Amino acid sequence: MQPKASAELIDAITALDLQTMYDWRAGDPAPLDAEAQRVAVAKSLETGKAVTIWREDALAAYAVFVPRGQGLWFASGIALNPDLAGPGTIRSLRAAVGRFLARPDVSFVESNVYKSNRKSVALHRRLGFSVTQENDFGLAFRAEADALIAQMG
DSSP: OOOOOOHHHHHHHHHHHHHHHTTTOTTOSSOOOHHHHHHHHHHHHHHOEEEEEEETTEEEEEEEEEEEETTEEEEEEEEEOTTTOOHHHHHHHHHHHHHHHTSTTOOEEEEEEETTOHHHHHHHHHHTOEEEEEOSSEEEEEEEHHHHHHHHO
16 A cells, blocks of 8 residues: 655645646636645545655656556646756656656556646647547547657657
8 A cells, every 4th residue: 555645745746736737727617726736636646656856845846647547547747846947857857757657557648738738738749649538628648658758768
């Protein structure tokens, strides 16, 4: 059994989400609520795996992957702290995510992205994710872990 995520990690991820999500959630009918986001982060960490990069005792970047069964994992959150997101942080996150994707129990990754989050949409397309669903607000993506590793290499 995985140990419970620490309150410090949950708080750090929630704070980074709140810092970075406002700009691209325009038009979303569900308002961004700090406590609801904290609960969502805690829930994802109950079964998920967090990849974190810390700089100056602050969360510089993270990715959380939640298992969905039979080699499929869902990226429930990925963020870079804009104040700490230099090339070293990006390289560190890419390497850490690559190590996660190389695990034998990871075959596919899915991710949901707001259309208004243009940088994330572009990154998903550049990495070779395929769109599996689309609605007015977002895109659902899916990719093979091995293909992602090759693209991130």
